Amino acid sequence: MAKILIIDDDDQLRISFSKLLTEGHYDVVSAASGKAGIEIVKITPLDLVIPDVHLPGMNGLETFKEIKK
Secondary structure, three states: OOEEEEEOOOHHHHHHHHHHHHHOOOEEEEEOOHHHHHHHHHHOOOOEEEEOOOOOOOOHHHHHHHHHO
């Protein structure tokens, strides 16, 4: 089963995406900030990361670049 990380500061959107993907038989973890998402990536093997572009502090593109390192 593929494991997906959703990074979004909008709680309702993050919950909705998580529910939708879980119903599609994906294993989903989520984070409310780029920094929290990076911490999850450090300890959890993932198949896909879906970051929001507009995040507080570190935006989605910065988060993605840091995860890629």
